[in-house]
Amino acid sequence: MAVKVCITGAAGQIAYSLIPSVAKGEVFGAKQPVIMTLLDIPPMMKVLEGVKMEMVDLALPLLQEVIVTDDPLVAFDNVDAAFLVGAMPRKEGMERKDLLAANVKIFQAQGDALEKKAKKDVKVLVVGNPANTNAAICSKNAKSISPANFSCLTRLDQNRAQAQIAEKLKVPVPTVKNVIIWGNHSSTQFPDSRFAIVEKGAEKVPITTVNNDPAFAEYLKTDFIKSVQQRGASVIKARGLSSAMSAANASVDHMRDWWQGTKDRWVSMGVFSNGEYGIPAGLMYSFPVTVANKKVTIVEGLDINDFAREKMDLTAKELKDEKAMADSALEQKK
Numbered sequence: 001m002a003v004k005v006c007i008t009g010a011a012g013q014i015a016y017s018l019i020p021s022v023a024k025g026e027v028f029g030a031k032q033p034v035i036m037t038l039l040d041i042p043p044m045m046k047v048l049e050g051v052k053m054e055m056v057d058l059a060l061p062l063l064q065e066v067i068v069t070d071d072p073l074v075a076f077d078n079v080d081a082a083f084l085v086g087a088m089p090r091k092e093g094m095e096r097k098d099l100l101a102a103n104v105k106i107f108q109a110q111g112d113a114l115e116k117k118a119k120k121d122v123k124v125l126v127v128g129n130p131a132n133t134n135a136a137i138c139s140k141n142a143k144s145i146s147p148a149n150f151s152c153l154t155r156l157d158q159n160r161a162q163a164q165i166a167e168k169l170k171v172p173v174p175t176v177k178n179v180i181i182w183g184n185h186s187s188t189q190f191p192d193s194r195f196a197i198v199e200k201g202a203e204k205v206p207i208t209t210v211n212n213d214p215a216f217a218e219y220l221k222t223d224f225i226k227s228v229q230q231r232g233a234s235v236i237k238a239r240g241l242s243s244a245m246s247a248a249n250a251s252v253d254h255m256r257d258w259w260q261g262t263k264d265r266w267v268s269m270g271v272f273s274n275g276e277y278g279i280p281a282g283l284m285y286s287f288p289v290t291v292a293n294k295k296v297t298i299v300e301g302l303d304i305n306d307f308a309r310e311k312m313d314l315t316a317k318e319l320k321d322e323k324a325m326a327d328s329a330l331e332q333k334k
């Protein structure tokens, strides 16, 4: 049977890279047929018709049907998975939370529509910024769907972190594993390399002993963290537009691992805290997780030293403040 997948913001930049990957089987499996519903706002319907034409022209074996709509109730009807990308992107000089007032209402409305129409075991990945808070709002408005079925994208931050370490060590990117992104998809996130390993053949070398170079150890505590935190802003500065190709690629990685499992490594996902690591229950916070049979489990028992504690609490506080701002923005709009 086909998997039914919705992509919102389907006429935008991220979707333009994401759609072909989903349609080709890179997310739900190389033999898994898909039906895709594409949602955008009414002024984008002409563009979306063009996107649909291009999808048809891909002539793909797994793509069974494409439905284009500006109605969330049509877009989410009976879906198994949803990528919620549609939202305003930030411009140079903005923080992602500056998008709150504009974007949070979209996720409230889409939570309502998911509640009415989606399958109860739908997997929802929120990409649109501010991603953590939007995911929290969306879930709050879809009460009959388990909060465990909502997550937000911090995989792009993980990929950036992994790639930067690989470049510094001059090793292949896939040999760097278990870098963690804690907290908010924002400049307060904590990219944590303390438990990372580098695979050298069958050997798993802890990053702390990989080259015994004090300058590298210092880099991991300073410039590495800053450059991952600021990477989105650096791309905006250079491109005049926010990351799209890499954001789509990370969305593929996130949903694929949720659907198909993580096997022998941890990945970072924004999920609701149950109080793990002293992070207040109910915060949509990025943790290291593993996934098996579509069930996400937070990796527990990691040692949190004072350096990490301070950074993890700072990003948790920002999320609490964002959530309060979102609630008050929604209150004012009533």
Ligand SMILES: NC(=O)C1=CN([C@@H]2O[C@H](COP(=O)(O)OP(=O)(O)OC[C@H]3O[C@@H](n4cnc5c(N)ncnc54)[C@H](O)[C@@H]3O)[C@@H](O)[C@H]2O)C=CC1
Pocket (backbone or CB within 6 Å): 008, 009, 010, 011, 012, 013, 014, 015, 039, 040, 041, 044, 085, 086, 087, 088, 089, 090, 106, 126, 127, 128, 129, 130, 131, 153, 154, 156, 157, 185, 242, 243, 244, 247
């Ligand atoms: N979590 C992450 O790692 C990342 C998140 N983002 C965020 O993803 C979002 C989308 O980025 P882009 O594709 O570059 O933006 P874009 O502006 O190219 O596309 C956004 C699309 O969403 C549509 N849209 C607006 N309101 C909508 C609604 N209510 N329902 C459905 N569609 C709606 C717009 O018409 C537009 O076609 C932004 O909020 C951006 O900040 C971007 C990169 C990484």
Ligand SMILES: O=C([O-])CC(=O)C(=O)O
Pocket (backbone or CB within 6 Å): 089, 090, 096, 129, 156, 231, 232, 233, 235, 236, 242, 243
């Ligand atoms: O920085 C932005 O606004 C877009 C984004 O979330 C990212 O590239 O990580």
